[in-house]
Amino acid sequence: MILREQLVQFLNQELQSDKIRDYCPNGLQVEGKAQITKLVTGVTASQALLDAAVKAGADAIVVHHGYFWKGEAAEVTGMKKRRLQTLLKHDLNLLAYHLPLDVHPTLGNNAQLGALLRAENISAVSQVEPLGVLMQGALAEPTPVQRIASRLEQTLGRQVLLHQAGDTAVTKLAWCTGGGQGYIEQAAAAGAQLFISGEVSEQTIHVSRELGIHFIAAGHHATERYGIKALGEFIARQLTLDVEFIDIDNPA
Numbered sequence: 001m002i003l004r005e006q007l008v009q010f011l012n013q014e015l016q017s018d019k020i021r022d023y024c025p026n027g028l029q030v031e032g033k034a035q036i037t038k039l040v041t042g043v044t045a046s047q048a049l050l051d052a053a054v055k056a057g058a059d060a061i062v063v064h065h066g067y068f069w070k071g072e073a074a075e076v077t078g079m080k081k082r083r084l085q086t087l088l089k090h091d092l093n094l095l096a097y098h099l100p101l102d103v104h105p106t107l108g109n110n111a112q113l114g115a116l117l118r119a120e121n122i123s124a125v126s127q128v129e130p131l132g133v134l135m136q137g138a139l140a141e142p143t144p145v146q147r148i149a150s151r152l153e154q155t156l157g158r159q160v161l162l163h164q165a166g167d168t169a170v171t172k173l174a175w176c177t178g179g180g181q182g183y184i185e186q187a188a189a190a191g192a193q194l195f196i197s198g199e200v201s202e203q204t205i206h207v208s209r210e211l212g213i214h215f216i217a218a219g220h221h222a223t224e225r226y227g228i229k230a231l232g233e234f235i236a237r238q239l240t241l242d243v244e245f246i247d248i249d250n251p252a
């Protein structure tokens, strides 16, 4: 068992959440019960995740995508009402870490994707803030992009979109999980031959063609599953809590 305040303090400190400017509040978003024994983690605080957490007997949920985004409607109606009602009715705590979880040097989404890509000499592209949002690294040997794409498909358990636009074999990679396709120009400027992100936009393909940098969109959900999973395993180890990662499938 751990007190809510202790858990929040522990996570805020580990993820340095007060040092990163974000589009949503990081840390405790919805207050629930004071004592926590069972914790559920997931990518997004969707209704399906909340329902699964209730079923699992959770006292707290920790996610990457929480609520209260900059620009979202403030009214508590419809879908938002139902989600908050589920949390409040069951006295469930909701904690969310967005950018702080993307950029954490070992547990972060980008760090985890770098490991899945088998990249070495990993570093943050220094021109992009917050540091760690756009990462770069190198493969041990020149590898055909088609092979990198197939390996990713196997690891992530889904199809990826590969747009080829340069030499067949590459060593220099850059990546940003989730909706990071807009960083493709910075990736090219940093010298990457292949840029990997979660999502794709129409214009991403034009940039890929015109700058001669290969591009892979591997899924927003699929590329951001690993940070929150790693964070949950870290919490279980450090705080000896019962932590369960629940994956709510999402093709996007």
Ligand SMILES: [Zn+2]
Pocket: 065, 177, 178, 179, 220, 224
């Ligand atoms: Zn995301």
